[in-house]
Amino acid sequence: MIDINEHDFHKLDLNLLLVFTALLRERSVTRAARRLYLGQPAMSASLARLRTFAGDDLFVRTAQGMEPTAHALALAQRLKPVLEGLSGALFATNAFDPASSDRTFSVGMFDIGEVTLGPELLGDMEVEAPRIRLALRPVDRANAVAQLEAGTLDLAITDIGGTTGWIRTKPLYQEFFACIFDPKAVRAQVPISLKDYLSHPHLLTSFGGEFVGYVDEVLEQRGLSRHVTMTTTRFSTLPFVLRRFRGIASLPGTAARELGGALGLTVSPLPVEVPPVDLSLVWHARHDTDPGHQWLRELVYRVCMRLAPPEGNKPKSSDRPRGRSREARRR
Structure with missing residues (x-):
């Protein structure tokens, strides 16, 4: 939860915070205006609005330039981490280094997937991402989308039929x-x-x-x-x-x-032809551009394809029943 009173911000043009930081750095209305690509009259008008809002002069003219008041310096100290954090959140590249990351990812799969995929995933993670933790959780077609939408799962391996616009899938292989x-x-x-x-x-x-x-x-x-x-x-x-x-x-x-x-x-x-299950990676669109989640998807995809049934164990194409997106809920 973000604990703020949104109505308080209606009283303030947040662009004035840029005016404040530029004046702190330049100590000159002219240079601050140039830094923000503003005319000097517009800069002066913005400073006047800042002073009214703060109830303080904020900057006073001296022989050395515009010097911040004690209130301005105290305000700057409190705003510094806020503005730097906001800048990082909005504009910084979200780098992800699996070798040093300590994130925890939750992946849903059938229990049998834990037996077959679990050791392989851990083996690759031990080399690439020794500090990352993996939570394997049970999932099936009936509850996969709900868990992904609720955020209790980062990724699921299942067969899935129709999806909503917020669910992404990447085909893996047909399981016979x-x-x-x-x-x-x-x-x-x-x-x-x-x-x-x-x-x-x-x-x-x-x-x-x-x-x-x-x-x-x-x-x-x-x-x-x-x-x-x-x-x-x-x-x-x-x-x-x-x-x-x-x-x-x-x-x-x-x-x-x-x-x-x-x-x-x-x-x-089997002595009868049973259509295979089409397995896919499934995730929520909110994770599309998350570098950490992209790494996770690539890891799981690579391991799944490494364990995919070899062509020789599949029925011949002329005999192969057409795959159906039907979950192995009942066999």
């Missing part, structure tokens, strides 16, 4: 889906057949707690269905449950490969 299972519990070949896929119970990530997800919608179009045994709001829960449960989970391919490799689970393409 895969399934994972424990090979000791689920005896299936890779790629898994549709019969094997449907014959086992399934785990589902659902932010709303529903037992029907997007994969089920695709199956229903073919007159098929699967049995969902449990839902969770977190993708990262799935592989740990699968190590003790004879079931299958479908999740983003990047996460499936990361978690499957780390926990000894088998990763397989």
Whole structure:
């Protein structure tokens, strides 16, 4: 909050503050007028208005020039930090040095993104910006825009549909889906057949707690269905449950490969064509010209593209389902 009384400023032409500072520096009406590109009569008239407002002569004529009064010197001491701060805020270049900055940025992403992107982001920051702090927060398509508008998030990684005029997006990549299972519990070949896929119970990530997800919608179009045994709001829960449960989970391919490799689970393409999710960087327009935020966007974009699925893991172009901007809220 800025704690001022706006009505007080109606009594003062703020340009008179420039007249005051020029007279302090030049100690001459003529030179001060020249400095401000004013005529001497206009400068004299401005000084008269200043004197009326301050209730003090402010400057008195001496053999050495226009000398400030004690009131003018006291006023100058109080105005100096205010005017210098105002000048810096309005006209200085907002330089940003990641190597010395200690800013904190908040980035929203799926929990699985914290697992896959988090270590990579920290690794790059350790080299480029050792003092910057990163707050990773949960986000989904349903609440991303609200959090960005409220200022609780600086940046989000999600898929998003229509946006307002104040929301900016930068496309990342299409995330295709895969399934994972424990090979000791689920005896299936890779790629898994549709019969094997449907014959086992399934785990589902659902932010709303529903037992029907997007994969089920695709199956229903073919007159098929699967049995969902449990839902969770977190993708990262799935592989740990699968190590003790004879079931299958479908999740983003990047996460499936990361978690499957780390926990000894088998990763397989889905046996049905499921359109991919179009992931984007999303931020509020208020940050467009912020050098620090520009650096953050470039950092996150670089890391995301480094982890983007290789072309070889995507369906062939002739078989690839068209991407939809639909959030992986229910899988």
